[in-house]
Amino acid sequence: MTNSTDTQILSPKGTFPATIAEVIDEYKLVMNRGKLNNIEKGQEMLVYRLSEEEIKDPDTGDSLGYLELVIGTGKVIYVQEKMSIIESDKSERILPKDPLLTTLNNPSLEQILGKSKKLPFDNPQIGDKVKPI
Numbered sequence: 001m002t003n004s005t006d007t008q009i010l011s012p013k014g015t016f017p018a019t020i021a022e023v024i025d026e027y028k029l030v031m032n033r034g035k036l037n038n039i040e041k042g043q044e045m046l047v048y049r050l051s052e053e054e055i056k057d058p059d060t061g062d063s064l065g066y067l068e069l070v071i072g073t074g075k076v077i078y079v080q081e082k083m084s085i086i087e088s089d090k091s092e093r094i095l096p097k098d099p100l101l102t103t104l105n106n107p108s109l110e111q112i113l114g115k116s117k118k119l120p121f122d123n124p125q126i127g128d129k130v131k132p133i
Contacts, residue, residue, distance in 0.1 A: 026120035
């Protein structure tokens with residue numbers, strides 16, 4: 001018998017992986033899991049799709065399964081009863097063109113270190129899989 005206070009992440013189909021149900025844009029995706037599945041704002045998720053080809057062990061010929069091709073990572077930013085929105089959490093630093101010149105002109109920390117640019121998911125599609133990380 002399971003304890004009713006357990007917070008295992010379950011869905012009508014079982015546990016993760018979940019599925020991308022809608023692509024809002026290249027930065028935001030809708031996942032088919034929500035409050036009913038104990039999803040909470042701020043949870044980190046991995047978005048991926050499985051390779052088309054099964055990978056086999058070259059020594060034994062045994063199946064190793066399918067490779068998870070990473071589309072990106074993100075955080076849950078909004079949760080509804082049966083779905084959630086995941087936003088890409090990857091970014092890259094854009095360095096100033098001339099850090100020395102910037103430093104001489106009494107710069108802010110952002111000017112010295114550069115600005116941060118948010119990166120999109122890599123070609124997300126409806127049907128991609130999602131799991132917590």
